[in-house]
Amino acid sequence: MLKLFSLKQKKQSAQEQTENKTSSNKTTAAELRLQKDISELDTGKTLSVYFPDKNNIVEFIVYCKPDEGIYKYGCFAFRFKIPPTYPHDPPKVKCETKVFHPNIDEEGNVCLNILREDWKPILSLNAILYGLQYLFLEPNPDDPLNKEAANLYRDNKAAFYAQVQRSMRESGAYYSR
Amino acid sequence: MSQGKDEGKLEDLYLITLRNGPFAHESFSPSEDLLNFLWNECKVLVVGAGGLGCELLKDLALSGFRNIEVIDLDVVDVTNLNRQFLFRQQDVGKPKAEVAAAFIAKRISGINIKGHHANIYDQPREFYKQFNLVVAGLDSIDARRWLNETLIDLVETNDDGTIDVSTVIPLIDGGTEGFRGQARVIIPKMSACFECNLDLFPPQISYPLCTIANTPRLPEHCIEYASVILWPQQQPFGAGTKVDGDNPEHVKWIFERAQERANQFHIQGVTYRLSQGVIKHIIPAVASTNAIVAASCANEAFKLATYIANPLNNYMLYNGESGVYTYAFETERREECPACGRAQPKKICVSPKWTLADLIEVLREDTELRVKSPSLTVSSRALYYSSPASLEQATKENLPQSLDCLLEEGCEIFLTDPALPLGRKLQIFFHKCSKKNK
Ligand SMILES: [Zn+2]
Numbered sequence: 193m194l195k196l197f198s199l200k201q202k203k204q205s206a207q208e209q210t211e212n213k214t215s216s217n218k219t220t221a222a223e224l225r226l227q228k229d230i231s232e233l234d235t236g237k238t239l240s241v242y243f244p245d246k247n248n249i250v251e252f253i254v255y256c257k258p259d260e261g262i263y264k265y266g267c268f269a270f271r272f273k274i275p276p277t278y279p280h281d282p283p284k285v286k287c288e289t290k291v292f293h294p295n296i297d298e299e300g301n302v303c304l305n306i307l308r309e310d311w312k313p314i315l316s317l318n319a320i321l322y323g324l325q326y327l328f329l330e331p332n333p334d335d336p337l338n339k340e341a342a343n344l345y346r347d348n349k350a351a352f353y354a355q356v357q358r359s360m361r362e363s364g365a366y367y368s369r
Numbered sequence: 370m371s372q373g374k375d376e377g378k379l380e381d382l383y384l385i386t387l388r389n390g391p392f393a394h395e396s397f398s399p400s401e402d403l404l405n406f407l408w409n410e411c412k413v414l415v416v417g418a419g420g421l422g423c424e425l426l427k428d429l430a431l432s433g434f435r436n437i438e439v440i441d442l443d444v445v446d447v448t449n450l451n452r453q454f455l456f457r458q459q460d461v462g463k464p465k466a467e468v469a470a471a472f473i474a475k476r477i478s479g480i481n482i483k484g485h486h487a488n489i490y491d492q493p494r495e496f497y498k499q500f501n502l503v504v505a506g507l508d509s510i511d512a513r514r515w516l517n518e519t520l521i522d523l524v525e526t527n528d529d530g531t532i533d534v535s536t537v538i539p540l541i542d543g544g545t546e547g548f549r550g551q552a553r554v555i556i557p558k559m560s561a562c563f564e565c566n567l568d569l570f571p572p573q574i575s576y577p578l579c580t581i582a583n584t585p586r587l588p589e590h591c592i593e594y595a596s597v598i599l600w601p602q603q604q605p606f607g608a609g610t611k612v613d614g615d616n617p618e619h620v621k622w623i624f625e626r627a628q629e630r631a632n633q634f635h636i637q638g639v640t641y642r643l644s645q646g647v648i649k650h651i652i653p654a655v656a657s658t659n660a661i662v663a664a665s666c667a668n669e670a671f672k673l674a675t676y677i678a679n680p681l682n683n684y685m686l687y688n689g690e691s692g693v694y695t696y697a698f699e700t701e702r703r704e705e706c707p708a709c710g711r712a713q714p715k716k717i718c719v720s721p722k723w724t725l726a727d728l729i730e731v732l733r734e735d736t737e738l739r740v741k742s743p744s745l746t747v748s749s750r751a752l753y754y755s756s757p758a759s760l761e762q763a764t765k766e767n768l769p770q771s772l773d774c775l776l777e778e779g780c781e782i783f784l785t786d787p788a789l790p791l792g793r794k795l796q797i798f799f800h801k802c803s804k805k806n807k
Contacts (some may be wrong), residue, residue: 199411199501199539199674219518220783221564222708223749224792228785231744233757244753246763280510280567295579299601303578313567335579 226250226274229317251276253288254321257367258328262353264361266291267367270302270324272317275368282311284321292359294331302327303337306352339368372475382433386679394676401674411674414500415439416489416516418465419432420654421506423455423544424663426469429504430477432671437473438500440485440492452656497538498523502673504541504666506659510570513542517555517563518708524558526713528791532558539673543666546571546652548689550662553700554669554681557709561683561700564708569684571701573650586633595626615648623648633678661687676725705790714781714794720774721799725753728772732784738793740786747775747782773799 230249233241238259243252254270269288275281285307287300287313295303304323305317336342344352386403413434415425418441429437445453445460445468455472456465470484479685485492489512507513517540525536540555542563549571555562559569563570580586581593596612604610605622613619623642631639646653665685672680681697688694704710715738719728725745742755752775753767754760756771767775776782778799785792 199406218485218749219708220711220767220794221518222514224711224783224785226705227744227746227783228789228792231754231756231759231785232787235757241757242759243763246754246760247749249540249751249760274788277510280570284664293478297582297598299598301578301582301598301601303582305577307578309577311572335577337579337582339583 220275222278225279229279232316232318234318234321238325243288254324256324257326258325261329262331263291263293263328263360265367266328266365268328268365272320277312279315282307282315283317285320285324289365290359290363291365292338292341292356293327294333294336294338294345295327298335301337303332303335381398381432386675390677392678394672394679397676403746404433404678407433407674410436411502412436412438412500413670414497414503414511415506416503417441417506417508418453418455418469418484419443419449419506419508419664420452420467420656420659421545422665423453423469424659425504425506425543425666426455426473426482428663428667429670430473430480430482432667434670434674435479437470438485439466439470439521440487440489441469442486442488452654452659465802485714486548493521494523500538502539502541502670504543504670506543506663506666508544511542512565513563514708516540516543517557521557521562521709538581540671541666541673543662545654545658545662548655548658550658550688551686552669553663553684554673555683561702562706562709565703565706565710566700574652585630585636585766588627588636588640588643589647591627591630591634591636591639592623592644594630595644596622596648599626612648614645620645620648656691658687658689661689707791711791712793714796716796716798718798718800719772721771723772724769725775726768727770729753729768732795738784738786739788739789740784743784743786745782745784747780752782772797 194347207230225287226249237242238257240255240257241252242255243249245251252272254272256268256270258264258266267289268291271286273284275284285304287296287302296360302324304320306319306323306328331341331345332344333346341352341355344355379676382404387399387401389399389520411434413429413436415422415429415437418426418439422439422441426439441464443465444462445456445465447461449456449516450458453465455469458606460468464484464486466484466486468484470482473482487789503516505516507516509703520538520540523536523538525533534762537557537559540557541552542551542555544550552796554560576590576593578597581590582598583593585591600623604621612623620641624639624641627639627644631637645651665681665687669681672678682699683702685695685697702709717731717765719726729743730743732738732740744754744756745752751760751764753764778796778797782795782797783792784795
């Protein structure tokens, strides 16, 4: 049973109001959650994060540098935008480096289930970072955004590899070790 | 009793408040005081004067609440008229809260009702403090989270750490989406709050991007294709222009592209209205769902105000999609809830001449906080981040700065740390003589 308490409490009248405008629609819970997520980003050695404005952590760039697999030596930039409804809604993530990848299209859209239909508030930004890293290690040709890449990946790994190398050179994704 | 007892229309209120009954709350005692309280003292705030709000206002006013205020930022739109029955054709363009309040005042004599055409975020704490009860009929998760947290923040604790119940304002929250809805009773700091189970709130419908790109089956897939994939590619209204669901030209563009795609894949049902609905994430409002959910909310308000029966404990879901399914259950309060589980702000006395590094050292040594690598912000401004590396680099210049250059007396700092399941608020006070406890 609900613990008892009485509503019958004298409330102050509106006339006693002091002017003390609150103008922010941000909640402390949302801000603390984001601050916590950000300060606990697990970047390891293959990721780095860049904040264009340290006082506005809702927008930042994650550089993903796979250290194995087909995309080794590439550096791929992902722009993160955290909506005010985070963590109810997932961050918006776009790949800003052109890449030949079955799950990333020309416009930088990324097909990663937890960025859309499978997002849950209990997940954190780290879940997305892991997801992005995994995408470079194990592209998923069954859920393609770039059909040409997906077909090539499935049918002719050598040709796919060559095309990836070419696209990385063209877009300057290669970084020198 | 002050109001005329002769009015037969109040008969039912007397029956349920002046007699005991098997369903009454254990602390219920029949008395004229109950109606006196309801009529003369109990102040209710209705948040939102839309589909749910109209129903809530009608239900509360007809149940005997006589001191009601309603707040809404919106104006009446012609598409509201099918279900928001406090509005008429000539009200289109006028503030919802004011029109609704005027309607209720005209219809129900002796009522004291006030409409606020305003944004809930702009009201000071004192505005919310004056109410005994808040009933919300909102359609945005943002506004709910904010309201939830605002009412939690109003709860004060006694010197012995117990809750000062006179500062507790229950929140009754209704929500509907199409044929589904829910009503819940939130007693801030005493029962589960909105943030405790944010997961329970229905997620926004979204479709896998690869389905949208390759294997559309629904008209919604075609519309999302146009707005998510084609729009950024073609930038039809200039580079960087975002899709605006209220701009008819934008909606038209998306509708036409979606129709082309639907034709290509032989999909039926892409319309202009659906396009706008998908862009704005609108789920069609069903008048009867609003009526059912609002009725439940008004019931709970009446029960909380009089204790004639046990209040809902604490979540009721309703689904009218195939027949009627409804279920009430208790959602658990989360100890680690970032809104209601959070400890009170911790007061820290510092010397204004300390450096930020000094403060961090003191925090690290605090035996209550037990933090190792704290990150600190003050009103969204970064003071110091211990991680990630780039933020550490960008903020470490603050470490040797003195606190009076960085902070204002009495300000609240947000502290997060890997060792804290939640963040913590710190309130900073300057004392010239403060010495570090070393
Ligand atoms: Zn909570």
